[in-house]
Amino acid sequence: MTALLEVKDLQVRVEDREILHGLTMTVNGGEVHAIMGPNGSGKSTLSHVIAGKPGYEVTGGEILFKGEDLLEMEPDERAAKGVFLAFQYPVEIPGVTTMNFLRTAVNAQRKARGESEYLVPDFLRKVREVAASLNIPMDMLKRGVNVGFSGGEKKRNEVLQMALFQPSLCILDEMDSGLDIDALRVAADGVNALRSPDRAMVVITHYQRLLNYIVPDHVHVMSKGRVVKSGGKELALELEESGYAQYEDAAA
Amino acid sequence: MNVALAKTTTGAVLDGTFAAARGRLPGVGTVAETRQQAFDDFARTGLPTRRIEEWKYTDLRNLLRDVAPLAPAPDQAALAQAAKLVETLGTGDTQKLVIVDGVFAAGLSDLTSGGGVTVHALSAMLDDATSATRADLLRSRIVDPMIALNAAFATDGMLIDIADDAAPARPLHIVHVATRPSVAAFTRSLVRIGNRARVTLVESFVATESAKAYQAHDAVVIWIGDDSDLQHVRVMEDAGDAANIATAIVTVGARTKFNTFSLTTGGGVSRYQSFITLAGVDSELSTNSVHLLRDKQHGDCTFVIEHAAPNCLSRELFRAVLDDRAHSVFQGRINVHQIAQKTDGKMMSRALLLSDEAEIDNKPELEIFADDVQCGHGATIGALDDSLLFYLRARGLPEKAAQALLIQAFVGEALESIVNDDLRDVAISAAERWLESRA
Ligand SMILES: Nc1ncnc2c1ncn2[C@@H]1O[C@H](COP(=O)(O)OP(=O)(O)O)[C@@H](O)[C@H]1O
Ligand SMILES: [Mg+2]
Numbered sequence: 258m259t260a261l262l263e264v265k266d267l268q269v270r271v272e273d274r275e276i277l278h279g280l281t282m283t284v285n286g287g288e289v290h291a292i293m294g295p296n297g298s299g300k301s302t303l304s305h306v307i308a309g310k311p312g313y314e315v316t317g318g319e320i321l322f323k324g325e326d327l328l329e330m331e332p333d334e335r336a337a338k339g340v341f342l343a344f345q346y347p348v349e350i351p352g353v354t355t356m357n358f359l360r361t362a363v364n365a366q367r368k369a370r371g372e373s374e375y376l377v378p379d380f381l382r383k384v385r386e387v388a389a390s391l392n393i394p395m396d397m398l399k400r401g402v403n404v405g406f407s408g409g410e411k412k413r414n415e416v417l418q419m420a421l422f423q424p425s426l427c428i429l430d431e432m433d434s435g436l437d438i439d440a441l442r443v444a445a446d447g448v449n450a451l452r453s454p455d456r457a458m459v460v461i462t463h464y465q466r467l468l469n470y471i472v473p474d475h476v477h478v479m480s481k482g483r484v485v486k487s488g489g490k491e492l493a494l495e496l497e498e499s500g501y502a503q504y505e506d507a508a509a
Numbered sequence: 510m511n512v513a514l515a516k517t518t519t520g521a522v523l524d525g526t527f528a529a530a531r532g533r534l535p536g537v538g539t540v541a542e543t544r545q546q547a548f549d550d551f552a553r554t555g556l557p558t559r560r561i562e563e564w565k566y567t568d569l570r571n572l573l574r575d576v577a578p579l580a581p582a583p584d585q586a587a588l589a590q591a592a593k594l595v596e597t598l599g600t601g602d603t604q605k606l607v608i609v610d611g612v613f614a615a616g617l618s619d620l621t622s623g624g625g626v627t628v629h630a631l632s633a634m635l636d637d638a639t640s641a642t643r644a645d646l647l648r649s650r651i652v653d654p655m656i657a658l659n660a661a662f663a664t665d666g667m668l669i670d671i672a673d674d675a676a677p678a679r680p681l682h683i684v685h686v687a688t689r690p691s692v693a694a695f696t697r698s699l700v701r702i703g704n705r706a707r708v709t710l711v712e713s714f715v716a717t718e719s720a721k722a723y724q725a726h727d728a729v730v731i732w733i734g735d736d737s738d739l740q741h742v743r744v745m746e747d748a749g750d751a752a753n754i755a756t757a758i759v760t761v762g763a764r765t766k767f768n769t770f771s772l773t774t775g776g777g778v779s780r781y782q783s784f785i786t787l788a789g790v791d792s793e794l795s796t797n798s799v800h801l802l803r804d805k806q807h808g809d810c811t812f813v814i815e816h817a818a819p820n821c822l823s824r825e826l827f828r829a830v831l832d833d834r835a836h837s838v839f840q841g842r843i844n845v846h847q848i849a850q851k852t853d854g855k856m857m858s859r860a861l862l863l864s865d866e867a868e869i870d871n872k873p874e875l876e877i878f879a880d881d882v883q884c885g886h887g888a889t890i891g892a893l894d895d896s897l898l899f900y901l902r903a904r905g906l907p908e909k910a911a912q913a914l915l916i917q918a919f920v921g922e923a924l925e926s927i928v929n930d931d932l933r934d935v936a937i938s939a940a941e942r943w944l945e946s947r948a
Contacts (some may be wrong), residue, residue, distance in 0.1 A: 308903050311895070336905035348900045352918025358904075361914060366905035401918075418904065 259324040261286045261457045262307075262426055268317035269299075269306055269482075276302045278482040279318065286425070287454040291468055291493060292461045294479030295501040300461045301345055303479075304430045308342040309335050322426065336362075337369035341424035343415035345431040345461075350402035355414065358402045359384060363421055387420040391447050409440030416447040427451065428459045433467040445470030465497040480504040523576055524552065527661060530579040534664060536635035539644040547647065547660035554654045563653070566838040566870045567809040572778045573752055577724045579662065580610040580692035590717045591686040592617050599938065601931030603682035603711055604628075606667050610687060611694030613665040625675025625706070631666035631697060646699060649730060649758055651784050656756050659728045662695035666727075673703035673734070680709035680740075680929065685725060687716040687747065693724040704734035704762070709929055712743040714775065720748055727755040735762040735789055739769075742932045744939050747775035749804065755781050763789025763818070770797045770927050772936050773808050774943045780809035780838075787814070787821040787849075794823040797923040801916075801943040802835035802867075809838040812856075816849040816882075825856035828923050830916050831867035832947065842874040845882050852882040860890045861919050863912070913944040 262284040269277040276299050284290050292300055306313050307320060309332035320327040327335060350358065364374045375383075388395060391413045403411050412432055419427055429448065433441055448458065448471055460471055468476075468490065476492040477484045478501075485504045486492065527548050534544060556573060557564035583591065591609040595617060606628060607617040613630040620628050635643055646668070647660040667683055683698060702708055714725060725747060733739050747753045753776040761767050773779055787794060800808045814823050829837040841856040860869040873886035893915050901911035920940060927933035 310899050310903075331907070332899065332902040333905050333907050333911075336903055342903055344900065344903075348894075348897050350897055350900070350915070350918060352921040353914055358901075358914070361910070362901070362904040362906060365907065365910060369905065369907075422905070 258285070260284065260321070261323060262459075263321040264303075264307075264318070265321075266318035267303070267306070267315065267320065269302060270314040270316050271302070271312065275316070276482050277306070280479075280482065280484055282477060282484055282487075284426070284457045284459060286457055288475060289452065289458045289460060289471065289473045291473035291476045292459060292479055293463070293465070293476060293493060293496055295505065296463065298479045299482040300479055301430055304342055304428045304459075304461060307428060308332060308340060333365065334369065336422070336424075337366045339425035341419055341422055341427045343412070343419060343427065343429040343432055345434065347403050347411045347415055349404045349406075351404050353402050355398040355400060355402050356384070359398070359418065359421060362418070366422060383421065387417055390450070391417055391420075392443055393417060408435035409437070409444070412436060412440070412444050413447070416444050420447065420451060425456050426459070427456065428461065430461045431463065432460070433462055433464060441467065442470060465493045468493045478504050523555070526576060526578055530662060533579065533582075534662065535632040536643065538638065540635050540647065543644040543647045544661045547657045550657040551654050551661060557654050561654075563811070563840075566840070566872070567780050567807065569655070569754070569778075572807060573724070576658065577691055577693035579664070580689055580694045580723070582612050583609040583614065583688060587688040588614055588616065590688050590719070594686055594715055594717055595684055598684065598713060598715070598935070600682060600711060600713070600935050603680045604677070605682045605684055607684045607686065608665060608696055610689055610692070611664045611696050613667070624677050625672035626677050626681070627670045628681075629668045631668055631699070632664065634668050647697070649728070651756070651758055653756070653782070655726070655754050655780075656728060659695055659697055659726050659756065662693070662726070663697040663728070664695055666696045666698035669698070669700045671700070671702045671706050671708055674705045675703065676707040680711050680932065682711040682713070685712070685714045685727065687720040687723050687725060687751065690719065690721040690723060693726060695726045697728045698730070700729065700731045702731070702733045702737055702739060704736055706734065706737045708738070709740040709742070709932070711932060714745040714747050714753060716746075716748040716751065716775075720751070722750045723748070724752040724754070727753070729755075729757045731757065731759040733759070733761050733765050733767060736764045737762065738766045740928055741767070741769040742927055742929070742936065743769070743771040743781070744936055745771070745773045745775050745779065745781070746939055747779070749775065749806065750777045752776060753779040753781075757781070757783040757785075759783065759785045761785065761787050761789065761792050761794065764791045765789065766793045768795045768926065768928070770923065770936065771810070772799045772801070772939055773810070774801045774939055776806065776808065778807045780811065782809075782811040782813075784813045785815070786817050787823065788817050790818045790820050792818070792821045794821070795926065796825045797926040798827045799920050799923045799940070800829040800831070800837045801920070801940060802829070802837055803832040803947070805834050807836045807838075809840070811838070811840040813842045814844065814854065816843065816845040816852040816854060819849055820851040821849065821853075823854040826923055826926075827856070827858040828920050829858075829860040829869055830863065830919060831860060831869060832863040834864070834866045836868045836870075838870045838872075840872040840874075841886065843876070843884055845875075845877040845879050845884065847878040850879050850881045852879060852884065854882070854884045856886045858888040859919075861916065862890060862892055909947065913947070916944060
């Protein structure tokens with residue numbers, strides 16, 4: 258069976274500095290992977306390269322998504338094929354209402370897949386249903402995308418999009434940063450509701466706490482641009498005890 | 510030396526045009542004399558060059574070279590084409606007053622009077638020998654070569670009177686249609702609004718397929734009384750190789766609201782210059798101007814605002830989205846007269862450059878003779894934000910669609926200033942047409 262995501266010996270440079278030095282990981286449908294690691298270890302870089310953010314130069318290795326060369330695709334093609342990145346820092350877009358943005362995005366993805374556009378009533382019903390489950394008031398969706406949203410609201414807005422787009426690979430970059438425990442629980446519940454045998458999640462986090470709510474099947478420790486250790490969910494607890502120091506030495 | 514020569518040459522060529530056109534221009538006697546005077550005023554400078562301060566960034570001698578010959582009156586075929594185009598405007602239920610190639614087209618227009626509104630064709634008024642004041646229709650308080658040229662050649666336009674307390678249900682809608690290549694149309698309209706009136710005035714500039722490289726020269730003179738409200742929307746979609754040189758002269762009474770919106774997507778060369786005088790106390794002026802330009806289009810938006818009475822508010826917002834080698838000019842001048850205490854006047858220009866070769870010139874000017882005022886201006890120039898673009902693309906929007914959404918957001922605030930839903934939709938559709946044709 259083809260893996261959902263295969264990252265093989267990935268090397269990435271930013272402005273002439275190598276950030277990822279040969280990173281390898283395989284994610285199958287239905288699995289939840291956690292990537293943990295100290296700040297600056299390259300977690301966000303990996304997520305950006307998978308999503309197709311410009312400014313990164315891939316100098317070696319490859320990324321396959323459902324067996325296809327992901328690096329050859331534009332970011333919007335990747336989205337249409339089922340890659341979703343929940344941003345660590347979702348941007349604010351004044352002047353574009355969240356509702357308009359959601360509809361435009363959903364329909365762009367459907368069009369790219371050769372599907373018909375959502376009918377407005379169907380779309381509204383779907384948004385209302387998902388928003389309610391995430392405690393997002395409909396009024397919030399009439400505002401500019403993320404404009405004036407709290408940290409927790411921004412993250413819930415990311416989960417809302419995930420639920421609407423139904424991607425097959427969800428990468429969550431530091432979803433827990435800046436969230437209090439209640440906000441975290443709502444967002445995590447939203448993510449858990451999306452777990453399914455044909456969908457995989459890659460949960461990037463600095464802290465073990467999030468993994469109490471989104472329980473991973475596999476945990477990878479990243480340090481200085483490499484995966485330095487992989488294991489089961491118990492690895493996360495171990496890290497909580499011992500900290501990252503040992504891995505930083507291992508990578509050095 | 511060269512300058513003088515160029516001027517003489519242009520003047521001489523045009524002299525011929527004026528002589529040839531004279532027979533077709535409505536109005537004899539005082540009207541003809543006023544035209545001759547206006548032409549002489551124009552001929553002293555000819556087309557303005559960058560040496561005239563007000564025209565520094567829009568050198569018409571260079572951009573236009575010459576004034577095109579007067580457009581012939583539309584024949585049946587032209588009128589039929591124009592009629593078809595007017596049907597597709599989608600401006601909702603407006604009272605349409607259609608001008609084709611500079612001539613008022615009664616057959617395409619709705620001259621219904623009533624409810625305090627009276628409408629006449631300007632040509633008929635100029636020809637009305639019984640009127641002692643008919644020559645005033647061509648006069649104005651602003652000294653400017655292009656306004657003078659307009660007065661000399663104006664063939665037609667509208668005279669609209671709106672009585673005290675009138676509140677016409679439908680917006681009044683002047684539609685300019687160009688159907689012929691390489692000719693010039695000169696139009697002039699006057700709108701007199703009484704006290705306590707509420708009016709919406711729309712102006713559209715459009716062209717049929719066959720109209721190329723033509724010139725539209727227009728002037729609109731508006732008086733608004735006291736305690737009134739005028740909502741004004743102007744959408745200019747002239748052909749990409751045409752010229753549109755237009756003036757608005759507006760006098761605003763006391764406790765009156767004047768909200769004016771203009772969108773420019775058309776015209777290879779365009780200038781829309783507005784001279785607005787706040788002549789009565791406690792009035793509010795809001796202007797929202799949008800340029801969406803590409804290729805080698807040159808667009809000029811010029812405002813001269815006279816705060817001539819105390820306690821008035823003015824807000825000018827200018828937005829330009831410039832692609833390719835487009836060039837946009839925003840000149841905003843606020844003159845605060847000595848009597849105009851408690852003036853609150855602000856202007857803001859924001860430009861979004863989509864290409865390295867696009868260009869904007871901003872010239873804000875404040876001249877303040879009162880001591881208790883608040884005035885200010887600001888300008889920003891920038892490109893689309895890469896992090897926003899990536900966010901949208903990561904959500905599935907192709908590059909052009911992501912850009913389009915951000916451009917819409919950029920001009921959205923200005924479009925939102927249009928109160929009437931139908932008219933806002935018209936402006937939004939025009940902006941969307943521009944965005945779609947980028948792809
Ligand atoms: N755009 C950039 N320009 C220069 N250095 C960068 C850029 N993005 C990331 N880096 C560097 O790459 C390293 C990894 O960063 P990042 O992927 O954000 O780590 P993490 O998400 O694990 O905290 C850091 O040393 C950071 O400074
Ligand atoms: Mg990070």
